[in-house]
Amino acid sequence: xxxxxxxxxxxxxxxxxxxxxxxxxxxxxxxxxxxxxxxxxxxxxxxxxxxxxxxxxxxxxxxxxxxxxxxxxxxxxxxxxxxxxxxxxxxxxxxxxxxxxxxxxxxxxxxxxxxxxxxxxxxxxxxxxxxxxxxxxxxxxxxxxxxxxxxxxxxxxxxxxxxxxxxxxxxxxxxxxxxxxxxxxxxxxxxxxxxxxxxxxxxxxxxxxxxxxxxxxxxxxxxxxxxxxxxxxxxxxxxxxxxxxxxxxxxxxxxxxxxxxxxxxxxxxxxxxxxxxxxxxxxxxxxxxxxxxxxxxxxxxxxxxxxxxxxxxxxxxxxxxxxxxxxxxxxxxxxxxxxxxxxxxxxxxxxxxxxxxxxxxxxxxxxxxxxxxxxxxxxxxxxxxxxxxxxxxxxxxxxxxxxxxxxxxxxxxxxxxxxxxxxxxxxxxx
Numbered sequence: 001x002x003x004x005x006x007x008x009x010x011x012x013x014x015x016x017x018x019x020x021x022x023x024x025x026x027x028x029x030x031x032x033x034x035x036x037x038x039x040x041x042x043x044x045x046x047x048x049x050x051x052x053x054x055x056x057x058x059x060x061x062x063x064x065x066x067x068x069x070x071x072x073x074x075x076x077x078x079x080x081x082x083x084x085x086x087x088x089x090x091x092x093x094x095x096x097x098x099x100x101x102x103x104x105x106x107x108x109x110x111x112x113x114x115x116x117x118x119x120x121x122x123x124x125x126x127x128x129x130x131x132x133x134x135x136x137x138x139x140x141x142x143x144x145x146x147x148x149x150x151x152x153x154x155x156x157x158x159x160x161x162x163x164x165x166x167x168x169x170x171x172x173x174x175x176x177x178x179x180x181x182x183x184x185x186x187x188x189x190x191x192x193x194x195x196x197x198x199x200x201x202x203x204x205x206x207x208x209x210x211x212x213x214x215x216x217x218x219x220x221x222x223x224x225x226x227x228x229x230x231x232x233x234x235x236x237x238x239x240x241x242x243x244x245x246x247x248x249x250x251x252x253x254x255x256x257x258x259x260x261x262x263x264x265x266x267x268x269x270x271x272x273x274x275x276x277x278x279x280x281x282x283x284x285x286x287x288x289x290x291x292x293x294x295x296x297x298x299x300x301x302x303x304x305x306x307x308x309x310x311x312x313x314x315x316x317x318x319x320x321x322x323x324x325x326x327x328x329x330x331x332x333x334x335x336x337x338x339x340x341x342x343x344x345x346x347x348x349x350x351x352x353x354x355x356x357x358x359x360x361x362x363x364x365x366x367x368x369x370x371x372x373x374x375x376x377x378x379x380x381x382x383x384x385x386x387x388x389x390x391x392x393x394x395x396x397x398x399x400x401x402x403x404x405x406x407x408x409x410x411x412x413x414x415x416x417x418x419x420x421x422x423x424x425x426x427x428x429x430x
Contacts, residue, residue, distance in 0.1 A: 002026055002038060016154075020388075021380050030057025033401050033408055035385065046400040046412050047387040051212065051244045051355065054271030055315040056403045062274045065311035069304045077298055078105075084306035091313060092282050095253055098262025102288025105300035106279035109243035109269030110138025113206070115281040116265045117142060120204035120237045123287040128198040130190060130205045130236070132167040134391055136213035137206065137241065146206060149391050152213065163197040165190035167211065168219035171348040171359060180220050187226035194234050202236035204265070209255025212244035215395030216357035218350045224259040237264035237287065244355070247271045248316050248402050251326030251353030258352065271402075276308035321402035328404050329353035335413035336398070343420045345371055345430055354404065357389070358396045362430070367392035371423060378419035384412055 006024055009017070019025075028038045033056060035043045048054065055062060069084070076082055089103040104115050121127055129146065131137065137146035144152065145159035148167070168183040175182050194202055205227055211217040228238045240263040245255030249271060256263055264287055268280040279300070283291070299305070316322060333349065333356055340346040340358070345368060347361035360368040360375070372394050379386055387397035400408070424430055 005038075020376060022377065025380070032056040032058075033404050041383065043383045043385050044408065044412055044415070045385045046398050046404075047385050048271075048399055048401045049275055050270065050387065051249060051399045052270040052275050054247060054249070054402050055274050055312055055319075055321065056401045059274055059312075059315060061315050062276075062308055062311040065307040066276065066304055069307040072303075074304055075299075075302055078296060078301045082301065082303045082306070084303045084310060085301035088280075088306045088309050091310065092268075092280065095313075096266055096282055097254065097257055099284045100263075100266060100282045101285045102291075103280055103282045104288075104291065104297070105302075105306070106281070106297045107277045107299045107302075107305075108138070108279045109241075109267065110140050110143045110279070111297065111300075112243065112267035112269055112279035112281045113137045113146065113239075113241060114140060114142055115279075116206070116239045116241075116267050116283075117146075117204065119265060119281065119283050119287055119291045120239060123283075123290045124203045124235055124237060126199075126201045126203040126235055128161045128163065128202045130193060130198070130202055130231075131162060131164050132207055132211070133164050134167050134169060134211050134214035134217055135164075135206075135208060135241075136211070149214065151391070151393075163193055165193040167214075167217060168223050169214075169217050171350070172365065180222055183220045183223040184226060186219075187223060187230060190227055191230045191233075194230070200234060202231070202234050204237045204239050205231040206239040206241055208241045208243075209245045209258070210250065210352060210355055212397075213389050215359060215390030216351045216355055216397055218352060221259040224256060224261040228261050228263070239263060239265045239267065241267050243267055243269045244271075247313070248322040248325050249353055249355050249399070251322065251329050253322055255352070272312065273305055273309040274312045276305050278305050278309055316402065319403070324404075325353040325402050328400075328406065328409050329356065331406060331409045332356050332398065332400075332413070335409065336416075339413070339417060339420060342417075343424065345420075345423070351398075354399055354402060356398045358398075359390065360394045360396065367394040369393040371427070372396060374426065375419055375423050378422040379415065381422075382415040382419050384415040384419070 131146045133148040135148040137143040144157035166189040168186045240256040265283045348359040389395045
């Protein structure tokens with residue numbers, strides 16, 4: 001069955017629908033922090049569907065809400081009002097920092113970012129956008145143009161009015177400055193980018209509090225206050241892309257909260273509804289009220305999706321999963337730093353909460369994507385699921401569901417240790 005299904009996948013899905021491992025896994029079901037393949041083999045899931053399964057696979061509370069809503073009404077579109085959509089919008093206004101109030105729902109993070117850009121351009125009357133190198137914003141033409149990694153642009157990005165400033169990627173900075181000093185220099189570069197590569201009047205600066213696909217690159221908190229001031233100085237708004245960092249992942253409700261910055265717009269997806277497709281953009285009232293005219297997202301505000309998101313938020317709140325992400329994230333980080341001392345190919349460990357990464361290198365920070373690929377085969381043998389990332393494909397991304405417990409973190413660290421030991425057995429020269 002396995003070989004047959006993989007062959008059918010190759011025949012009927014485009015090649016860009018890629019998979020991990022030399023022999024892809026075929027998953028059948030999941031429970032909590034575990035996934036099971038079609039042969040019943042259990043895997044400890046420390047990637048959560050790319051940071052999407054926030055409260056665990058097959059969560060009973062979320063499933064019950066979805067089933068209840070399906071028994072009532074599955075879809076009406078936003079041409080009619082449905083209570084779950086209004087309730088979720090009101091709840092987001094209460095949860096998010098600052099004066100954010102007005103929401104627009106979509107079906108993905110790509111659409112959420114598209115909406116935020118449109119809102120910023122309409123509200124400011126300006127067109128140009130500043131994004132960061134190593135960023136990722138989605139898969140549409142606009143989102144690929146915002147993305148600061150060539151390998152995620154498919155050779156198609158080219159929407160005008162977008163420029164990219166240097167990001168605070170300290171590990172690869174080749175500087176003698178401190179991390180905070182380097183971040184300030186990157187903020188200065190953003191201002192210089194505005195002055196030299198735009199008209200000098202921008203619509204927005206869009207940033208991820210932690211660059212997800214970029215390999216969990218984590219700027220110092222002070223960086224965001226610096227760039228918020230610069231964005232406003234040149235007539236623009238600050239968009240916090242919380243598609244990966246939102247809803248407890250970093251040990252706070254939202255990644256931007258670590259810096260104390262209050263953005264003008266925020267975007268969400270992934271962990272917001274525990275795997276049910278969703279996207280959301282929230283803006284201040286001043287910005288949101290200007291978003292008028294003919295536009296619609298057919299599946300945005302879908303009542304089933306809204307109920308899933310509300311139930312996910314209920315679980316995060318009732319089980320204090322934001323606090324758990326902080327506690328278990330610290331446990332995970334400490335364990336990864338122990339592994340870093342033991343295995344020099346781990347050049348950097350970074351992240352916040354349950355969003356941690358290791359960057360694999362040889363010698364003087366030479367990216368070692370080949371070692372990551374080998375490591376993945378060994379983690380597969382260890383029945384541990386993790387993710388990849390980074391411009392050079394040499395970052396290992398680790399992000400378990402927020403419900404993860406101490407014994408599971410310790411178990412994962414032991415599996416990582418054994419997989420790393422196998423890499424060193426094969427490459428004694430390391």
